[in-house]
Amino acid sequence: MKKIIVCIPIFLLLSLTLFPMVVVSEQNGEDDYVIEDRRWDVKLFGLFPNPAQFLFGSVDFISVSFEEDDDQPDDLRVTMNLRDLSKLLPEFDSGYTVSWWMNNIHYCLVVHRLPSNQISQFVIGHSDEYTDDIVQWTDCDGVFDIEQNCIKWTVSKEVIGNPSPFSHLTSIYATTFVRKIYDSRSGADLFKDLALNAKSFTDYVVKY
Numbered sequence: 011m012k013k014i015i016v017c018i019p020i021f022l023l024l025s026l027t028l029f030p031m032v033v034v035s036e037q038n039g040e041d042d043y044v045i046e047d048r049r050w051d052v053k054l055f056g057l058f059p060n061p062a063q064f065l066f067g068s069v070d071f072i073s074v075s076f077e078e079d080d081d082q083p084d085d086l087r088v089t090m091n092l093r094d095l096s097k098l099l100p101e102f103d104s105g106y107t108v109s110w111w112m113n114n115i116h117y118c119l120v121v122h123r124l125p126s127n128q129i130s131q132f133v134i135g136h137s138d139e140y141t142d143d144i145v146q147w148t149d150c151d152g153v154f155d156i157e158q159n160c161i162k163w164t165v166s167k168e169v170i171g172n173p174s175p176f177s178h179l180t181s182i183y184a185t186t187f188v189r190k191i192y193d194s195r196s197g198a199d200l201f202k203d204l205a206l207n208a209k210s211f212t213d214y215v216v217k218y
């Protein structure tokens with residue numbers, strides 16, 4: 011009798027521990043996110059609490075998803091959803107990046123919203139093998155959709171290493187940043203939303 015009483019709580023404990031793992035492993039369906047971030051978490055220098063979150067809705071990203079269409083199998087579409095893209099930061103350059111690794115090469119998508127509210131060219135960069143540093147940038151298509159609070163990059167698979175079906179895009183990461191002047195070399199990021207504190211991350215498995 012004592013054995014039965016002890017076994018039931020242990021089973022319940024194991025079930026509660028395993029359940030979240032099952033949820034994570036079922037991601038990557040049609041509308042699943044590869045990153046689900048937190049809201050109201052744009053930090054000073056990416057580190058320190060920032061009480062003025064209401065000003066930073068346009069750089070507070072909440073999720074990132076990767077998608078492919080069967081009628082355009084040669085493209086990968088990456089979407090970053092934000093809290094409120096209508097919150098313009100007129101004196102600043104706002105930057106948006108999504109990156110991943112495949113076959114030991116680092117890929118990175120970037121777009122900027124300039125102080126004049128102009129949107130920069132959407133670009134995709136790649137590194138050499140086994141290094142972080144981007145060595146070449148290529149223009150790509152994109153949409154900066156203020157009404158839908160999302161940014162979409164559309165990338166030809168030719169410029170991301172021609173991934174075959176079932177290839178894994180790993181270590182997916184996203185960042186937004188706010189700089190005083192549009193200068194990608196300055197590195198003077200005042201405010202940042204990093205994926206470090208995201209609720210969930212998952213790889214993306216290529217479909218086509």
Ligand SMILES: [Ca+2]
Pocket residue numbers: 047048049050051052070071072203
């Ligand atoms: Ca966020």
Ligand SMILES: [Ca+2]
Pocket residue numbers: 047048051203204205206207208
């Ligand atoms: Ca974050």
